[in-house]
Structure formats: C-alpha cells, structure tokens
Amino acid sequence: MRNTMNKLMKTTALALAVASFATWASMPANAAGDTPKPPAQNWSFNGMFGTFDRAAAQRGLQVYREVCSGCHSLRLVHFRQLSGLGYTAAQIKAMAAEVEVQDGPNDEGDMFERAGLPADRFPSPFENVQAAAAANSGKAPPDLSLMTKARFNGPDYVHALLTGYADAPSGVAVPDGGNYNTYFPGHIIAMAPPLTDEGVEYQDGTKATVAQMAKDVSTFMAWTAEPELEERKSMGVKVLLFLIILSGLLYAVKRKIWEDVH
Amino acid sequence: MSEKQMHPLIQWIDYRLPVFSFMEHELHEYPTPKNLNYWWNFGSLAGIVLVIMLVSGIVLAMHYTAHVDYAFDSVERIMRDVNYGWLIRYIHMNGGSMFFIVVYIHMFRGLYYGSYQAPRELLWMLGVFILLAMMATAFMGYVLPWGQMSFWGATVITNLFSAIPWVGDSIVTLLWGGFSVDNPTLNRFYSLHYLMPFVIVGLVVLHLWALHMHKSNNPIGIDAKTDQDCIPFHPYYTAKDMFGLGLFLIFFAYFVFFAPNFFGEPDNYIEANPLVTPAHIVPEWYFLPYYAILRAFTADFLVYQVISLGGFLMTAKLAGVIAMFASILLLLLMPWLDGSKVKSSKFRPIYAMFFWIFFLDCIVLGVVGGKPAEGVWIYIGQVTTTYYFVHLLIVIPLVSRLERPKTPPDSISAAVTKAEG
Numbered sequence: 001m002r003n004t005m006n007k008l009m010k011t012t013a014l015a016l017a018v019a020s021f022a023t024w025a026s027m028p029a030n031a032a033g034d035t036p037k038p039p040a041q042n043w044s045f046n047g048m049f050g051t052f053d054r055a056a057a058q059r060g061l062q063v064y065r066e067v068c069s070g071c072h073s074l075r076l077v078h079f080r081q082l083s084g085l086g087y088t089a090a091q092i093k094a095m096a097a098e099v100e101v102q103d104g105p106n107d108e109g110d111m112f113e114r115a116g117l118p119a120d121r122f123p124s125p126f127e128n129v130q131a132a133a134a135a136n137s138g139k140a141p142p143d144l145s146l147m148t149k150a151r152f153n154g155p156d157y158v159h160a161l162l163t164g165y166a167d168a169p170s171g172v173a174v175p176d177g178g179n180y181n182t183y184f185p186g187h188i189i190a191m192a193p194p195l196t197d198e199g200v201e202y203q204d205g206t207k208a209t210v211a212q213m214a215k216d217v218s219t220f221m222a223w224t225a226e227p228e229l230e231e232r233k234s235m236g237v238k239v240l241l242f243l244i245i246l247s248g249l250l251y252a253v254k255r256k257i258w259e260d261v262h
Numbered sequence: 263m264s265e266k267q268m269h270p271l272i273q274w275i276d277y278r279l280p281v282f283s284f285m286e287h288e289l290h291e292y293p294t295p296k297n298l299n300y301w302w303n304f305g306s307l308a309g310i311v312l313v314i315m316l317v318s319g320i321v322l323a324m325h326y327t328a329h330v331d332y333a334f335d336s337v338e339r340i341m342r343d344v345n346y347g348w349l350i351r352y353i354h355m356n357g358g359s360m361f362f363i364v365v366y367i368h369m370f371r372g373l374y375y376g377s378y379q380a381p382r383e384l385l386w387m388l389g390v391f392i393l394l395a396m397m398a399t400a401f402m403g404y405v406l407p408w409g410q411m412s413f414w415g416a417t418v419i420t421n422l423f424s425a426i427p428w429v430g431d432s433i434v435t436l437l438w439g440g441f442s443v444d445n446p447t448l449n450r451f452y453s454l455h456y457l458m459p460f461v462i463v464g465l466v467v468l469h470l471w472a473l474h475m476h477k478s479n480n481p482i483g484i485d486a487k488t489d490q491d492c493i494p495f496h497p498y499y500t501a502k503d504m505f506g507l508g509l510f511l512i513f514f515a516y517f518v519f520f521a522p523n524f525f526g527e528p529d530n531y532i533e534a535n536p537l538v539t540p541a542h543i544v545p546e547w548y549f550l551p552y553y554a555i556l557r558a559f560t561a562d563f564l565v566y567q568v569i570s571l572g573g574f575l576m577t578a579k580l581a582g583v584i585a586m587f588a589s590i591l592l593l594l595l596m597p598w599l600d601g602s603k604v605k606s607s608k609f610r611p612i613y614a615m616f617f618w619i620f621f622l623d624c625i626v627l628g629v630v631g632g633k634p635a636e637g638v639w640i641y642i643g644q645v646t647t648t649y650y651f652v653h654l655l656i657v658i659p660l661v662s663r664l665e666r667p668k669t670p671p672d673s674i675s676a677a678v679t680k681a682e683g
Contacts, residue, residue: 048520076338142532146338149523150531185541225531228341228348235349236519243515247508254501261296261493 060220
C-alpha cells in the first residue's frame with residue numbers, strides 16, 4: 001500500500017514537472033500581452049533534413065536589395081558567402097562590384113572609393129547608428145543579419161510581421177509616423193508597410209505578391225542568420241546515427257561484461 | 263597488473279612516481295558496490311562534460327575578443343568564418359546547460375539516497391562548492407557574447423550586491439571596474455571565466471579524493487561489508503558509464519545540431535545596448551529557481567515581514583539576496599539537518615514523499631523564475647519559496663528524526679540476490 005502510494009506520488013510529481021516545464025517552454029517569457037503567436041509556416045529549412053529553398057532565398061535577396069536595404073543594414077554578411085545560396089563566383093563578383101566601398105588609407109595616406117569585392121560586407125544604408133536614427137524619427141532600423149535568431153519563432157515572426165499590417169481596431173489610436181501591425185509587440189510600428197504587390201519584378205518571373213515576397217525574404221533572412229544550418233543538420237544526422245549505433249554496441253558490451261555478476 | 267607484469271620502463275617510472283599503481287588501484291581494482299543503478303552514472307558524466315567545456319572553451323578563447331566594441335562581432339565571426347566555429351560554440355553554449363542538467367540530477371540522486379550522510383559529509387559539501395563555482399563560471403560566461411541579455415543580466419545580478427549594507431555600492435563598483443557594466447567588467451569577467459574552470463577542476467580532484475576514501479554510497483544505503491558486495495570499477499562500471507555516456511551524447515548532440523538555441527534567449531542575438539532595456543530580463547534556465555526566490559521577497563511578503571521584524575532589520579531586496587544565497591548554502595548542512603540512521607529513501611517512505619514534493623517545488627520555482635513578476639506568479643513564487651526553506655529547515659530535521667524507517671537488508675549482496683529472486 002505504502003509502496004503504491006509512493007509510486008503514485010513519484011509519477012504524479014514527475015508528470016506535473018514535465019507538464020509545467022512544457023507549458024513554460026511553450027510560453028516565452030516575453031510573450032507580450034495581446035500579441036498573437038505568429039502562425040507557423042511550412043519552411044523548407046524546418047525539420048532534421050531541412051535545406052534552404054535556393055530559389056526562394058535568391059528572390060529574398062532581391063527583395064532585400066531592392067526594398068529593405070534602403071533602411072536596414074546586413075552588416076554581418078559578406079558577398080562571398082552568397083555562394084551558399086547557389087550563386088556562382090562570377091555572379092557574386094558582379095553583385096559586389098555594383099556597390100562603392102571606401103578603402104584605404106593608400107600609400108599617400110588618403111581614403112579612396114573603389115568597386116566592391118566578394119570579400120566586402122553588404123554596405124549599410126547609413127554612416128552610423130546616429131545617422132540611421134536621425135533619418136528614421138529617432139530610432140535606427142535594426143540590422144537584419146541575425147533577425148530570425150533574435151526573435152521568438154524568428155522566420156514565422158518576420159513573415160507574420162511583413163503580412164500583418166491592418167487597419168487599427170476602433171479605439172486604438174495610431175500616433176503620427178506609426179502603423180498598426182497585428183504581430184508587432186504593442187502593435188504600433190514605425191516601419192511603414194514595406195511590401196506592395198508587384199513592388200519587385202522578380203528575375204525568375206514569379207508573381208511578386210506581398211505574401212510571396214514576405215515568404216522569400218524571410219527565407220533569405222533565415223539564411224543570413226544561420227548560414228551554417230544545412231551543414232549543421234546534415235552533420236547532425238550522421239552524428240546521431242553514429243551515436244545510436246555506438247550506444248547499441250556499448251549496451252551489448254555492458255550486458256556481456258555484467259553477465260556473471262550476481 | 264602486478265609488479266611482475268609491468269613493462270620494465272613502466273616499473274622504473276612507477277618505482278619513482280607511482281602513477282601506474284595509483285591508476286591501477288583507483289580506477290581498476292577500486293571496489294564499487296555492485297548494486298549501483300543508472301542514477302550513479304551522472305557523476306562521471308559531469309566529469310566528462312567538464313572536460314568538453316574546457317576543450318571547447320579553450321578553442322573559443324583563441325577566436326574571441328574581449329572588448330565591448332568587438333565581442334559580439336567576434337562571436338559572430340566564430341559562427342560564420344572560423345572552421346567549424348559554429349560547432350564549437352554550440353557545443354560550449356549547450357554544454358553549459360548539459361552541465362547543469364547532469365549536476366542537478368547528480369545532486370537530487372544524492373539527496374534521495376542520503377549520499378551526504380556520514381562519513382561522506384565533506385564529499386557532499388565539496389559538491390555544493392563545485393555547484394557554486396559552476397554558477398559563477400556560467401554567469402560570467404553568459405556575459406561574454408555581449409548580447410542584450412548578457413549586458414542586462416550582468417547589470418541586474420551585479421546590482422544585487424548593492425543591497426549589502428554600507429559596503430554594497432563599493433563592492434558593485436569593484437565588480438564593474440567602474441560605474442556601470444562596461445569594458446572593464448567584460449575584461450575581468452573573461453579573465454575569471456577562464457580561471458574558474460580550473461578552480462572547479464581542483465575542487466573535483468578533492469571531491470574524488472573524498473569519494474575514494476569511503477567509496478560510493480548505493481541505492482540501499484548500507485555499507486559494503488564483504489568482497490561479495492563489491493565489484494572492481496573496471497571493467498564493470500567503465501562499461502556501464504560508457505553506455506550511459508553514449509545515451510547522454512545522443513541527447514546533447516540533438517540540441518547542438520537541431521535545436522542549438524533552445525536553451526538560449528533570442529535577445530542575446532541583439533548586441534548589448536545600455537540605452538535599451540529588454541522587456542523581460544531573464545537569466546539562463548538553470549538560475550531560474552534562485553531568481554524566483556530572490557524576487558519572492560517583496561515588502562509585503564509575510565516571511566520577509568517576520569524575519570526582518572516588520573521591515574526593521576533589512577530591506578526586502580537584501581532579504582531576497584540573502585535567501586537566494588542561503589538556498590544553496592543551506593545544502594551544506596544537509597548531513598546534519600537529516601538525523602536519520604538510515605540513508606536511502608527506499609526505507610523512508612514518508613521522507614521519500616517529501617523528497618518528491620521538494621523536487622516538484624524546485625521545478626515550480628524554475629517556472630516562476632521565467633515568468634514576469636506579476637499577478638498570480640508572485641504568490642506561487644512566495645509559496646514555493648517558503649516551502650523550499652520549510653523543507654530544509656523543518657521538514658527534514660523533523661521527519662528524519664520521527665519517522666521509523668523500514669529495516670534495510672543485511673548486506674548489498676543479500677539485497678541483490680533477493681531482487682533476482
């Protein structure tokens with residue numbers, strides 16, 4: 001009887017512990033008030049075998065270059081890394097050459113402008129944070145290199161934010177220079193809706209709807225945040241397989257060695 | 263391996279510096295109770311995780327720059343440009359969480375089976391000191407990537423010391439190396455983060471030394487009496503530990519490769535900005551129970567009102583800081599708080615029941631620590647904080663002295679034979 005009670009207690013304690021942990025884990029500490037959880041999208045890079053949809057990421061790069069880059073920097077990404085998205089060395093060289101980069105000092109001690117090289121970073125739209133803030137009513141637009149890692153449910157959040165502009169519900173006052181967004185914490189966001197249908201003419205002919213562009217640019221940003229993702233996952237599958245087989249063998253060894261212990 | 267079987271060179275060395283007979287004695291022959299269950303795997307696992315942390319950490323230190331202007335970018339350079347940098351960093355980052363998971367299980371095992379009881383009091387106390395050293399190391403390590411949570415976590419936690427009467431503010435200035443968390447803070451934390459693991463190694467050596475004096479406790483908590491009760495550590499427990507290691511590495515690798523940021527906070531991928539405070543500052547998950555205890559002490563908390571004589575003796579903030587440190591330091595007294603003649607909870611059903619309530623209490627404290635301090639969470643935090651101390655200071659001393667335990671078997675081998683029927 002005691003024993004059963006004890007077992008029951010243990011099971012209950014463990015079950016409660018696991019349940020409360022799961023609840024806590026699924027409810028991020030900074031889930032802000034009434035901001036809904038962004039709907040989960042079916043990303044190509046989800047799951048243990050996920051990879052980046054190259055076409056989507058390349059379209060996303062085009063959206064970044066033609067739309068986002070007007071205000072947002074991407075300072076941790078180098079042109080050379082674009083080979084990870086399937087661009088050839090020649091394409092990367094050409095893309096880098098389109099930007100002007102300040103270099104120097106040269107032998108005379110002067111700074112000079114030159115065409116960008118694959119080894120250069122993506123140029124930032126503003127000289128510094130202060131300039132970025134001054135041009136954007138006091139708050140600098142955040143850098144996008146790590147955006148999907150810097151938010152809960154990153155890619156889903158970016159996608160939801162870009163498609164989440166709506167008319168403010170009655171009773172909600174939207175201040176000047178603000179915009180109502182369903183998924184932004186607090187709902188009032190300074191960024192005006194950045195995407196419009198056909199705002200970009202896709203090189204691959206895909207119809208550029210807001211939903212399409214949001215999905216593409218989120219895929220691109222997932223790549224800028226985690227360029228190692230594909231290598232990581234494919235290595236992980238091999239490591240797990242190896243460890244599972246190794247553990248099986250080690251279990252057999254343990255059984256064999258312990259056979260004669262009584 | 264007797265003297266005769268040794269290679270002459272090994273014999274020559276061993277005669278002058280007996281490392282080989284030492285290893286033979288302490289790792290091979292070392293008699294170990296034969297009834298240890300899988301909960302006893304976590305000690306050696308903790309040792310292995312410590313080595314993983316040291317190795318990955320030393321490699322990371324080769325690429326990291328401890329300066330407020332470069333720290334964040336140098337970590338991202340490791341993630342993007344250093345060969346397998348992402349792997350090394352994710353191992354180190356998740357390794358911290360793994361270390362605490364393993365050590366917490368190791369400690370709860372000790373609490374359940376009474377492993378802290380005589381003659382293993384110092385062994386247990388050294389373990390508590392290892393936990394404290396780990397906490398200091400982990401806290402300072404979390405500051406190094408210089409993200410938002412690094413900066414604000416460091417600000418909040420170092421500020422706690424300002425609650426100390428008279429000297430508090432001077433201590434905080436000393437910790438910071440200035441008047442706010444800034445470059446000097448980052449530099450000293452980096453230096454200490456590199457130093458502390460070697461302090462832990464020293465404590466682990468003492469911990470193992472104390473262990474080898476009276477050997478492992480075991481699930482039925484009675485001492486080994488005859489050779490029948492023990493088996494040599496090698497090959498029996500080396501084989502068992504290796505299997506456990508395999509399973510643990512599967513668990514570890516899953517997080518490293520498929521959910522590397524599960525234990526982290528997204529805010530730490532935003533570079534530190536002293537002008538922008540995150541909406542909710544939360545410590546790493548392994549600090550959440552202590553954080554909940556710290557925050558439970560509000561001015562209207564009844565326990566605070568009582569211990570401070572109605573707010574006369576100390577501020578609520580100081581009481582919270584004292585309670586937070588006391589929650590760990592009290593564990594040092596476990597061997598004396600527990601007055602039972604029987605070690606293992608297997609023979610102490612009432613004590614065992616309270617053990618599981620305490621376990622649950624710690625989990626709930628962890629959940630509360632991750633919530634904003636508002637609404638019902640404040641009360642849950644205060645109730646669970648109260649129980650934490652009631653358990654250690656009242657329940658354990660009373661139950662252990664009043665409960666009549668069941669009679670343990672005569673010997674380990676008798677118990678094993680009986681179990682096999």
